[in-house]
Amino acid sequence: MYAAGRMNRSIGRIKDPSFAGHARMAPCNFTRRRKMPCEDVAISVMCSKGRSLEIELRQWEKETGMKGISAPAYLKAREKFNPMALRYLLRCHEKDYYLEENPKTYKGYLIGAIDGSRLNVPTTPLTLTYYGNASATGRPQAMVGLSCLYDVLNRRIIDLVCGRYNYSERSQASLLIKDAGEVLGKKPLILVLDRAFCSLSFMTELIDDYGSSFVIRCRDTRFLDREFMLAEEKGGDAIINIALSKKRLAYMKKKDPRAYEASKRRGALPLRLVLVDIEGKKMRIVTNLSHDLFSTDDIKELYRLRWGIETCFSFLKNKLQVENLSSTKPLLIEQDIFATAYLLNIAFDFANEADGESGDTCDMRYRHKMTVNRSFAIGVVKEELLSVIFAPEEMRQEMMDGIIKELKEHLIPVRDGRSYPRSQIRAPRHHRYSNTHRRIF
DSSP states (O other), rough: OOOOHHHHHHHHHHHHHTTHHBSSSOOOOOOSOOOHHHHHHHHHHHOOOOOOHHHHHHHHHHHHHOOOHHHHHHHHHTTTOOTHHHHHHHHHHHHHHHSOOOOBBBBBBEEEEEEEEEOOOOOHHHHHHHBBBOOOOOOOOOOOEEEEEEEETTEEEEEEEEETTOOOOHHHHHHHHHHHOOOOOOOOEEEEOOOGGOOOOHHIIIIIIIIOOEEEOOSSSSSSSSHHHHHTTSEEEEEEEEEEOOOHHHHHHHHHHHHHHHHTTTEEEEEEEEEEEETTEOOOOOOOOOTTTTOOOHHHHHHHHTHHHHHHHHHHIIOOOTTSSHHHHHHHHHHHHHHHHHHHHHHHHHHHHHHHHHHHHHHHHHHSSEEHHHHHHHHHHHHHHHHHHHSSSHHHHHHHHHHHHHHHHOOEEEOTTTTOOOOOOOOOOTOOOSSSSSOOO
């Protein structure tokens, strides 16, 4: 594996003069060499630990030896920096991974989950205008809407977009799918999606526009009820021709005129309808995967793997504290979000390499399958990243090898098949400081 090599190339991209072209908010930005050039802005945002600005700048001066940077000058430099430059770095890092490595697959397919989440951001007139008010009653609350494409087997964020809190998950998913090929190349991908995506127009778009393979959970009622009854009569797993009736087309025309124009010209939609048993309940799943390669149990397992994206959001929010933002301005908020996602991939890159190096030894020494503690990996990378970036090139490799060696010594067991009933009782509001999700930096 080549986590250190990818890290070196990422550092090279940041320090390359052409990076300024991705980072400029205006053509005149970062054209002169100042105390805080664009590469230093990118590095400082990635290495921020969520403390006060004065403490962050003090640590920056201590690590880099660059003195005389005032807080106003630093914030002014950040306002010239395009957050899409950090998304560009994330996507380049992932493109390197899929070119160089032999990623884990399920029957030859990468498994990508798409889902959305929302982040609380500082509530100001500007953020309320930019992102919208998520509070129906009482005090207003600004929120950012995130949509993420996540490789659940290899634990990597392939891409991330953010916008208003009340965004369309299907529209954002279309953007992620459209751009995924630039990162993944020609590697086949199965999309695993939750109930928010059970829409005939969206499924038609996936098949006709992108040629995507998908597994989508459906609502328990009021969606293809008649067709699922027919599939149940045929054993709970059958290919059914979904007729695009006038009623369905009229609904599409109302909700999504563009999809309506595409759907009205095609005939019936052949889809595989699967009923799988989960804790005594029948879960409805729609897919276009063939019976020959994927059995009913395979479809059930593919949907189970979707839970990985939920743990991804948990890492972003609970471990990397993505909601601990450094500013109230939307531009700087999005810088923090993309930098946090990029840092998560870097940490998991090192953890995956440590897993690969310690795998055979762990199988012999332990009762359970063992894996690197991802929380520990995030904490170590967060603490060491600034030192690694500014280390001389001949020392950098040694430092990264030391990180991987340290991660190999902090393992936790993987206990497959565990499940717990979802509690319907909300946690008391005064439990603000959890003793099960302690801060790691």
